Amino acid sequence: xxxxxxxxxxxxxxxxxxxxxxxxxxxxxxxxxxxxxxxxxxxxxxxxxxxxxxxxxxxxxxxxxxxxxxxxxxxxxxxxxxxxxxxxxxxxxxxxxxxxxxxxxxxxxxxxxxxxxxxxxxxxxxxxxxxxxxxxxxxxxxxxxxxxxxxxxxxxxxxxxxxxxxxxxxxxxxxxxxxxxxxxxxxxxxxxxxxxxxxxxxxxxxxxxxxxxxxxxxxxxxxxxxxxxxxxxxxxxxxxxxxxxxxxxxxxxxxxxxxxxxxxxxxxxxxxxxxxxxxxxxxxxxxxxxxxxxxxxxxxxxxxxxxxxxxxxxxxxxxxxxxxxxxxxxxxxxxxxxxxxxxxxxxxxxxxxxxxxxxxxxxxxxxxxxxxxxxxxxxxxxxx
Numbered sequence: 001x002x003x004x005x006x007x008x009x010x011x012x013x014x015x016x017x018x019x020x021x022x023x024x025x026x027x028x029x030x031x032x033x034x035x036x037x038x039x040x041x042x043x044x045x046x047x048x049x050x051x052x053x054x055x056x057x058x059x060x061x062x063x064x065x066x067x068x069x070x071x072x073x074x075x076x077x078x079x080x081x082x083x084x085x086x087x088x089x090x091x092x093x094x095x096x097x098x099x100x101x102x103x104x105x106x107x108x109x110x111x112x113x114x115x116x117x118x119x120x121x122x123x124x125x126x127x128x129x130x131x132x133x134x135x136x137x138x139x140x141x142x143x144x145x146x147x148x149x150x151x152x153x154x155x156x157x158x159x160x161x162x163x164x165x166x167x168x169x170x171x172x173x174x175x176x177x178x179x180x181x182x183x184x185x186x187x188x189x190x191x192x193x194x195x196x197x198x199x200x201x202x203x204x205x206x207x208x209x210x211x212x213x214x215x216x217x218x219x220x221x222x223x224x225x226x227x228x229x230x231x232x233x234x235x236x237x238x239x240x241x242x243x244x245x246x247x248x249x250x251x252x253x254x255x256x257x258x259x260x261x262x263x264x265x266x267x268x269x270x271x272x273x274x275x276x277x278x279x280x281x282x283x284x285x286x287x288x289x290x291x292x293x294x295x296x297x298x299x300x301x302x303x304x305x306x307x308x309x310x311x312x313x314x315x316x317x318x319x320x321x322x323x324x325x326x327x328x329x330x331x332x333x334x335x336x337x338x339x340x341x342x343x344x345x346x347x348x349x350x351x352x353x354x355x356x357x358x359x360x361x362x363x364x365x366x367x368x369x370x371x372x373x374x375x376x377x378x379x380x381x382x383x384x
């Protein structure tokens with residue numbers, strides 16, 4: 001048990017919008033379970049700040065992909081040194097790192113050198129690639145909270161103290177488990193199609209233009225079809241608008257992926273956690289992602305160990321939805337995959353029902369509350 005007559009300082013490290021939301025939920029859950037016995041500080045985004053975490057730096061929106069990582073090395077090196085200095089000077093009771101292992105492994109390593117317990121919230125996907133990094137994880141991680149059901153056994157068998165806590169994304173969604181999508185009658189000529197190129201700048205740069213090209217191809221076939229896209233904030237929406245190509249028409253919205261998917265008949269989605277939000281809306285989809293052709297053929301296709309690359313198909317254990325990963329050049333195969341499904345209402349209904357059953361186990365636990373319980377156990381053990 002934690003001491004009730006003292007404040008515990010918890011440092012949280014986040015650089016992605018999804019992780020920002022996950023850790024905001026964790027902060028709120030800890031306050032519900034243990035009142036005001038905590039002081040939260042870290043690096044993250046607006047949701048963590050709203051939940052009451054003091055930010056040393058706003059890192060959400062600055063996450064980098066392989067395409068532009070080298071240009072940001074100097075900034076992140078300085079930030080890592082700043083965080084290490086903070087940990088040494090203020091010695092929090094616990095460090096929580098969430099997602100973004102390329103960055104957060106440095107933070108966990110700094111904490112471990114100082115003897116500060118470290119919790120990884122969201123497991124690095126070593127089961128998909130880079131399984132040799134399990135040794136690094138074991139050196140830097142006191143406890144791992146994983147969010148996909150199969151991960152607990154995978155990491156536990158490799159010597160990592162792991163607990164499955166449920167998926168925090170599902171905690172935040174308003175899911176009507178009794179609702180069943182019907183596609184009878186359904187006319188693809190008036191289909192509502194959502195385009196979701198992701199929240200990262202690099203994703204927008206590589207996926208937004210081909211998604212617009214796909215939409216133009218579908219519009220030629222279905223003149224009455226309507227398209228919408230969603231951005232996490234106004235700046236993201238403006239970025240998409242500025243990259244608008246001639247002839248393309250779309251409603252630009254700011255808000256949640258889940259709500260946009262609920263209003264759509266079909267979605268074209270960048271690979272990532274957004275695919276689970278679309279699945280939770282029981283919206284059939286095609287998943288796509290871009291990569292360097294050279295890097296993929298030299299190394300990527302040999303490093304990846306899973307049969308499928310999208311979370312939806314990994315969880316399903318089969319190709320429930322088409323995945324074009326990596327997507328390279330022609331959008332025609334993607335257009336044809338969409339057309340094939342829009343022309344088959346019974347297939348759309350089958351996929352929709354299967355997506356609901358795929359997501360249901362992820363909602364069996366409240367990830368924020370479960371992870372808060374793990375944090376309290378860690379703090380109690382450290383005191384003992």
